[in-house]
Amino acid sequence: MFLGISVFCYFEVVLLFIVTHLLLVFATYLYVYQWITTSKQEQKQAMAIKLRKKTLASGKLSLYLDSWDGEQREYEFLKLYLYPRPKDALEKEHNKETLRTAENIRAKRELLAASDDNGITPAFKKRVNFFDYFEQYIKGYQKKDVRMFACSLRYLREYAQTDYLATKAVTENFCKGFREFMDKHPNLNGETPYDFFAKFKKVLKQAVRDKLFSNSPAQDVQNKRVDKVVGKDILSVEELQLLAKTHCGNDNVRRAFLFACNTGLRYCDVKVLQWKHIHGNSLQMTQQKTGKPVIINLNATAQRLLGIQGNPEEVVFTLPSHTGILKVLHYWKSRAGLTKTVTFHVARHSFATNLLIYETDVKTVSSLLGHTSLEHTQKYVRVVEALKQNAVNRLPEIEL
Incomplete structure (x- = not known):
């Protein structure tokens, strides 16, 4: 019996020795593995x-x-x-x-x-003039809405009131202030502040990719789209007729504006419209803003406004600068006795609203405007409803 206990104790000691040895080997292996992994990470971080x-x-x-x-x-x-x-x-x-x-x-x-490696913006990049960076972004931008970026930069300069804007000064509060500044600006209305701030945010996103910021300071700044197509910005058929009969200082501007009122084309599309885009009684072109194709049937008025057909690569309307166009339109509408705003954007609004007033279905209007979603067209439906309500409200009360 004593011998049996001794043998059992012997095997127990041997087993304990083996387990201890294995644990020691495993601990050594784990230490070496962690040391190698850490060394590799340090080598990677320290480029x-x-x-x-x-x-x-x-x-x-x-x-x-x-x-x-x-x-x-x-x-x-x-x-x-x-x-x-x-x-x-x-x-x-x-x-x-x-x-x-x-x-x-x-x-x-x-x-x-x-x-x-450490998510830090270097000090020298914090001193970069953001205006210079914005200008370089615009120079390298190839899409058709580049003018929107230029306008955004112009109002950013006006807001900052300086020629040097360090990137470290472009904080979240600065971005909030810029958005509020555009909302209150007398020359900006409708969706324009939204559009300009959206371009500003796009430049900031690129600046993050270029390591000027660790994250965008405008990331949490709300940029709500304002649904603002009010009645005073809509020209009725009668008002368009009045303009058509009034002398305009520039016949190309006159024809182009009335053409936009009959087709809904944006200014950027009217400006580049060429004779190759005209196919009989229809217009087929790719929109400058969206890059999407649009087909518009031309009514008799629109066809007459085109004038004498030129070569396929020639523009249909030879227009002055955008500033020059605004001056001509202002003089023209004043001569006609209109107090409403008259711009190419108003021409597009008027086209859509007048179609709905004459009971064209929303889907057709959306297609003619080249909208990517019916949501964009619904605002014109609300305008028409408001105009109808105002017309009803103008009826004199009947005493009962």
């Missing part, structure tokens, strides 16, 4: 950017940056060159200044890499 030289066929040395983040290697050639064997003091000075410039670039790239 190594080296300044290197490459000998060209001409004999000069080309400077480039060799970047390694622990996983991928990238090269950036700086277009800076050194003399391999400087012959005089001038060439030596050139090499010295060039190396200093290249080293500054290398240090800046390293700072940017460290900032990206």
Whole structure:
């Protein structure tokens, strides 16, 4: 019995030794794995950017940056060159200044890499003039609504009241103030403040991608679309007839405006309308704003307003600048005795509203306007209902 207990104790000690040994091996393995993982992460975070030289066929040395983040290697050639064997003091000075410039670039790239890893905007980017950045964005923007960005920048300058706007000054409160400023601006109405602020927010999003901001300061700023197509901005058929009979200082502006009242084309589309877009009694073109095709049947009035047909690539209406057009329209409507606002945007509103007044269905109106959704057309339905209610309210009361 004593022998049995001794054997059992022996096996128990051996088993305990084996388990302890396995635990020790596992702990050592875990420690080594964590050390290797941490080292790799540190290597990745601390991106190594080296300044290197490459000998060209001409004999000069080309400077480039060799970047390694622990996983991928990238090269950036700086277009800076050194003399391999400087012959005089001038060439030596050139090499010295060039190396200093290249080293500054290398240090800046390293700072940017460290900032990206830690979600930090570098101090030098906080001092960038946001106006300059906005202008560069506009220069590189290729779509047709580029004028909207330019207008947004113009009102941003007016709001900021300065020629230098540091990115660090573009805060959430600044963005809120800019939105409120446009809402109260006497020259802006309807959806214009919404549109301009939307462009401003789009530039800020790109600035985030370009690391000027860690996140957009306008991200949480509300930009509500105002449904504001009021009756005073609608020209009735009678008022259009009055304009048609009134002398206008520029016949092209007159014909283009009345054409827009009969087709609903935006100013940007009227301006680029060419004879190749006219097919008999219909108009087929791609809208500048949306990029969507639109087909509009031309009534007899619209066809007469086109005038004598020209070459396919010629514009139908030769118009002055946008400012010049506004001056002509203002003079014209004043001469006709109208006090309402008269712009190409009003022409589009008038086209839609008059169609609905004459009981055209909403879906057809939406198609003619080139709207992407019936939601955009519903505002004109509400305008017509309001006009009908006002007409009823103008009836004299009958005493009972």
